[in-house]
Amino acid sequence: MKKDVVIIGAGAAGLMCAIEAGKRNRSVLVLEHMNKIGKKIRVSGGGHCNFTNINLRPDNYLSANPHFCKSALARFTPYDFIGMVERHGIEYYEKEKGQLFCRGTSGDIVRMLYEECRNAGVELLMNCRVGSITKADHFCVSTNFNRIEAGSLVIATGGLSYPELGATDKGFRTAVRFGLKVTQLKPALVPLVFGRNDLEKFSELSGVSFDAMVGFRGRQFRGEVLFTHRGLSGPVILQVSSYWIRRDEITIDLMPDRDAYELFTSKRKSRIELSNLLSECLPRRFSRKWCELCAPSRPLCQYTEKELKDIAHQIHHWTIRPEGTEGYRKAEITAGGVDTDELSSKTMEAKKVTGLYFVGEVVDVTGQLGGYNLQWAWSSGFVAGQYV
Ligand SMILES: Cc1cc2nc3c(=O)[nH]c(=O)nc-3n(C[C@H](O)[C@H](O)[C@H](O)COP(=O)(O)OP(=O)(O)OC[C@H]3O[C@@H](n4cnc5c(N)ncnc54)[C@H](O)[C@@H]3O)c2cc1C
Numbered sequence: 358m359k360k361d362v363v364i365i366g367a368g369a370a371g372l373m374c375a376i377e378a379g380k381r382n383r384s385v386l387v388l389e390h391m392n393k394i395g396k397k398i399r400v401s402g403g404g405h406c407n408f409t410n411i412n413l414r415p416d417n418y419l420s421a422n423p424h425f426c427k428s429a430l431a432r433f434t435p436y437d438f439i440g441m442v443e444r445h446g447i448e449y450y451e452k453e454k455g456q457l458f459c460r461g462t463s464g465d466i467v468r469m470l471y472e473e474c475r476n477a478g479v480e481l482l483m484n485c486r487v488g489s490i491t492k493a494d495h496f497c498v499s500t501n502f503n504r505i506e507a508g509s510l511v512i513a514t515g516g517l518s519y520p521e522l523g524a525t526d527k528g529f530r531t532a533v534r535f536g537l538k539v540t541q542l543k544p545a546l547v548p549l550v551f552g553r554n555d556l557e558k559f560s561e562l563s564g565v566s567f568d569a570m571v572g573f574r575g576r577q578f579r580g581e582v583l584f585t586h587r588g589l590s591g592p593v594i595l596q597v598s599s600y601w602i603r604r605d606e607i608t609i610d611l612m613p614d615r616d617a618y619e620l621f622t623s624k625r626k627s628r629i630e631l632s633n634l635l636s637e638c639l640p641r642r643f644s645r646k647w648c649e650l651c652a653p654s655r656p657l658c659q660y661t662e663k664e665l666k667d668i669a670h671q672i673h674h675w676t677i678r679p680e681g682t683e684g685y686r687k688a689e690i691t692a693g694g695v696d697t698d699e700l701s702s703k704t705m706e707a708k709k710v711t712g713l714y715f716v717g718e719v720v721d722v723t724g725q726l727g728g729y730n731l732q733w734a735w736s737s738g739f740v741a742g743q744y745v
């Protein structure tokens with residue numbers, strides 16, 4: 358079988374690339390090893406797909422080359438994707454901080470992509486296992502169906518997270534096979550887990566959550582911290598996890614909107630217990646535990662000035678040292694990927710291998726939490742679709 362374009366992976370980036378290439382009258386075949394397209398899109402955003410973010414800036418992305426993502430994101434912006442969503446009559450809303458979600462379900466986005474593929478004449482081949490990939494004049498892809506020849510080959514196989522939704526390392530292996538560098542991979546947007554000591558200390562806090570400012574090496578994120586039965590999660594922990602380096606400590610400001618020392622001085626003469634005062638701002642279970650571990654609770658009038666200053670400092674700079682992460686099983690995304698030095702930021706084509714393209718999460722461009730990863734998939738898929 359001969360095609361102009363073969364795309365491996367019917368996820369967000371692969372489908373967007375297929376649609377654009379199909380609109381340019383290329384014969385396009387998408388190979389997907391699962392039984393359905395867009396499995397990750399279906400579960401995204403808790404089933405409501407946080408499909409983009411209208412406050413997007415290039416610095417919402419991590420990459421060895423922070424400039425690489427700029428071109429694609431400027432050529433297919435959140436508003437371009439919103440235009441597509443609106444043309445399909447999909448209702449959406451802004452949840453917070455520019456994050457757009459479907460009012461219905463993520464299935465609306467998958468249906469939209471499917472319809473766009475159909476209109477553009479794209480062929481989709483499900484349950485397709487891809488074997489060897491070689492290149493002479495053309496790319497030759499062997500599958501469990503037949504051998505396919507194509508002028509352009511697009512690798513849109515995503516990252517390593519959530520293997521049950523179809524993730525494989527095929528994209529990274531293909532890059533290496535064609536002599537392209539892949540940067541260090543790690544699970545990102547992932548809950549952190551405690552070592553044995555902390556696990557014992559915090560086990561009774563499982564399910565407790567509060568608003569905090571969490572910092573790691575100069576980066577600060579604000580949002581909910583959640584204690585789990587294994588460690589820490591919640592949106593702000595997921596954000597920090599993408600930057601976190603194993604066994605390093607993170608700093609939590611437990612009272613980001615209040616000056617703890619001022620609060621203490623305002624109650625300086627009172628007999629209120631420290632843990633009761635803290636539970637005005639933090640969950641009671643947490644403040645009791647925190648006092649037990651960091652500042653044994655007494656009536657406020659019994660502390661010296663210096664002790665109160667120290668406690669206030671700890672409230673704003675509480676440090677905790679997780680042991681690891683929940684790994685790819687629970688990571689929303691894989692950080693790292695095909696080295697951007699190997700690719701053209703304008704077309705996503707490999708500089709060394711004419712006709713070979715990499716789009717979406719398989720590339721070393723990792724978005725923060727909030728719709729940025731899907732937007733990268735749309736944008737990188739779109740630009741590649743203009744050149745394949
Ligand atoms: C639980 C969860 C929730 C998320 N929520 C959001 C969100 O709300 N907003 C957001 O922006 N991002 C979210 N993300 C991240 C987002 O889903 C991904 O960044 C995005 O889907 C990446 O698109 P992609 O096309 O590069 O990869 P994918 O969407 O993962 O698509 C890759 C495709 O390739 C297929 N494939 C892999 N290997 C092979 C092979 N060897 N042969 C054939 N096919 C193969 C896979 O089955 C899959 O269909 C979430 C991720 C997870 C896991």
